[in-house]
Amino acid sequence: MPSLFIADLHLDDSRPRITQLFERYLASTEVRGADALYILGDLVEAWVGDDDDAELPKRIACATHAVREAGVPVYFMAGNRDFLLGEDFAQQAGFELLEDGTVHTLHGRPTLLMHGDVLCTGDVGYQTVRKQVRTPEWKAQILGMSLEARRAFAARSRAESRAHTGSAMETIMDVDAGAVADAMRKADVTRLIHGHTHRPAIHRFELDGATVERIVVGDWYEQGSVLRVDADGVALHGLPLG
Numbered sequence: 001m002p003s004l005f006i007a008d009l010h011l012d013d014s015r016p017r018i019t020q021l022f023e024r025y026l027a028s029t030e031v032r033g034a035d036a037l038y039i040l041g042d043l044v045e046a047w048v049g050d051d052d053d054a055e056l057p058k059r060i061a062c063a064t065h066a067v068r069e070a071g072v073p074v075y076f077m078a079g080n081r082d083f084l085l086g087e088d089f090a091q092q093a094g095f096e097l098l099e100d101g102t103v104h105t106l107h108g109r110p111t112l113l114m115h116g117d118v119l120c121t122g123d124v125g126y127q128t129v130r131k132q133v134r135t136p137e138w139k140a141q142i143l144g145m146s147l148e149a150r151r152a153f154a155a156r157s158r159a160e161s162r163a164h165t166g167s168a169m170e171t172i173m174d175v176d177a178g179a180v181a182d183a184m185r186k187a188d189v190t191r192l193i194h195g196h197t198h199r200p201a202i203h204r205f206e207l208d209g210a211t212v213e214r215i216v217v218g219d220w221y222e223q224g225s226v227l228r229v230d231a232d233g234v235a236l237h238g239l240p241l242g
Contacts, residue, residue: 019056021223050089
C-alpha cells in the first residue's frame with residue numbers, strides 16, 4: 001500500500017472547487033487504502049488560530065478525521081501559511097503533528113520530510129521574517145488578538161506575500177542546492193520530500209558518491225497534486241478538477 005503526500009493546497013473560500021476536490025480525494029479508495037497520508041504544509045491559504053469558527057476549518061477536520069477513522073494515519077507538517085495550527089485542531093482533525101525535518105522510513109527507506117521553505121536560503125528577506133514569526137513570543141502575541149483582528153492581519157500578510165513573490169527573482173524562490181545537500185547529510189538520508197516551491201518534479205543527483213533524490217510535491221491551484229511512494233518507487237500524479 002502506498003504512502004501518499006500532498007502539500008500547498010492553499011484552501012480558501014475564494015477557491016471552492018479546490019476544497020471540493022480535496023474532500024473528494026480524501027474520500028477516495030486510494031486514500032482510504034493507503035499506508036498513510038502526509039500533508040506537508042500550506043493546507044490553507046491562512047490559518048488564524050485553532051479557535052477559528054469559519055466553515056472551512058470544520059470541513060477540513062471532517063474530511064481528515066474520516067480518513068483517520070478509516071485506519072489511515074494522517075500526518076501534518078506546518079508550512080509558512082499554517083504554522084499557527086496547534087494541538088487543539090490537530091485533535092479535531094485526527095492529525096499527528098510532525099516537526100519540519102522529520103525522518104520517516106517509507107517502505108524500508110529513510111526519507112527526510114520538510115515543508116521546503118527553509119531550503120530557499122536565497123530569499124534572505126523571507127528567512128528573516130520566518131525566524132521572527134516562529135518564535136513562541138510572536139505566536140502568543142498574535143493568538144492573543146481577537147479573531148477579527150487576526151483575520152485582518154492575515155489578509156494584510158497575504159497581500160504582502162503576493163507582492164514579495166511577484167517582485168522576487170525566480171532563482172531565490174527555489175531551493176538552494178547547498179541547503180538541500182546540508183539537510184540530507186545531516187539527516188543521513190538519500191531521499192528528501194518537500195513542497196513549498198510549487199515546482200513538482202523528481203530530481204536525482206549525486207551526493208557524496210551516492211545517487212539521491214529530491215521530490216517536490218505540487219500545489220493545488222489549477223488541479224490537485226499527489227505523490228505516491230510504495231515498494232516500487234515514487235510517482236507524481238495530478239488530480240483534475242472535473
